[in-house]
Amino acid sequence: MANLSRADAAGKVMVALDKPDAAAALALAEQLRGAGCWMKVGMELFYAAGPSVVRELKSRGFRVFLDLKMHDIPNTVRGGARSITRLGVDMFNVHGAGGLDMMSAAAVGVKEAVDSGDAEHAPIVIAVTQLTSTSQSVLNEQIGIPGQVEDAVVRYAKLAREAGLQGVVASPLEVAAIKNACGTGFITVTPGIRPRGADTGDQSRITTPRDAVTGGTDYLVIGRPITAASDPAEALDTILKEMTEA
Numbered sequence: 001m002a003n004l005s006r007a008d009a010a011g012k013v014m015v016a017l018d019k020p021d022a023a024a025a026l027a028l029a030e031q032l033r034g035a036g037c038w039m040k041v042g043m044e045l046f047y048a049a050g051p052s053v054v055r056e057l058k059s060r061g062f063r064v065f066l067d068l069k070m071h072d073i074p075n076t077v078r079g080g081a082r083s084i085t086r087l088g089v090d091m092f093n094v095h096g097a098g099g100l101d102m103m104s105a106a107a108v109g110v111k112e113a114v115d116s117g118d119a120e121h122a123p124i125v126i127a128v129t130q131l132t133s134t135s136q137s138v139l140n141e142q143i144g145i146p147g148q149v150e151d152a153v154v155r156y157a158k159l160a161r162e163a164g165l166q167g168v169v170a171s172p173l174e175v176a177a178i179k180n181a182c183g184t185g186f187i188t189v190t191p192g193i194r195p196r197g198a199d200t201g202d203q204s205r206i207t208t209p210r211d212a213v214t215g216g217t218d219y220l221v222i223g224r225p226i227t228a229a230s231d232p233a234e235a236l237d238t239i240l241k242e243m244t245e246a
């Protein structure tokens with residue numbers, strides 16, 4: 001694999017804007033503007049600041065991944081997908097645990113919003129598999145799913161593909177198995193990224209930015225290693241350097 005350019009590396013990074021309000025999130029986004037990375041809006045920010053913070057990020061030129069992990073009955077997810085598509089995000093996720101009909105309903109909701117002319121483009125829709133905080137023992141002993149984490153992840157990935165979704169969220173450790181099962185074009189979005197020596201926190205299935213790139217992931221979701229750094233722009237810069245040297 002040829003080395004990534006800095007611009008290509010930045011285009012693979014999704015910064016998790018896990019902040020309590022729009023002001024804090026936009027101030028952080030502003031520090032990172034120009035690098036060319038995506039912004040991920042998750043529950044903490046969206047539940048506090050709502051759609052307007054997404055519109056603001058879009059108006060500042062960012063690509064936005066809206067991470068609300070929808071998990072509900074198919075009809076509700078279909079309506080949620082219509083609303084999110086109208087909002088104009090570039091990517092959003094649903095939870096694979098909702099099953100085939102629920103994931104298919106998300107794809108239908110996107111199509112309805114686009115076909116009705118209420119949305120300019122169709123976002124990429126992906127499914128969460130097993131959260132990167134879930135360890136092998138948590139999967140087997142707490143959640144009660146037997147077998148290897150990787151097998152559980154691949155099972156969700158195949159279901160997501162069957163439902164017409166474009167990819168999954170998983171750990172970078174599972175990328176090869178997912179691509180093997182679902183094809184190289186099936187998108188992998190991988191949190192659980194920790195530069196060497198960084199605090200693991202609540203993450204369990206992790207790798208470094210370098211190993212994530214070498215492992216062939218499409219997108220690296222990175223939060224605290226950037227957002228909790230004393231200089232987030234410098235932390236992002238160091239990560240991008242590591243990615244280009246992978």
Ligand SMILES: O=C(O)c1cc(=O)[nH]c(=O)n1[C@@H]1O[C@H](COP(=O)(O)O)[C@@H](O)[C@H]1O
Nearest residue numbers: 016042067130131132169191221222223224
């Ligand atoms: O869907 C996600 O983005 C997600 C799925 C998953 O399995 N694990 C996971 O960490 N995430 C998100 O990715 C981000 C990781 O943040 P850090 O652990 O701070 O790097 C958080 O915003 C999580 O909500």
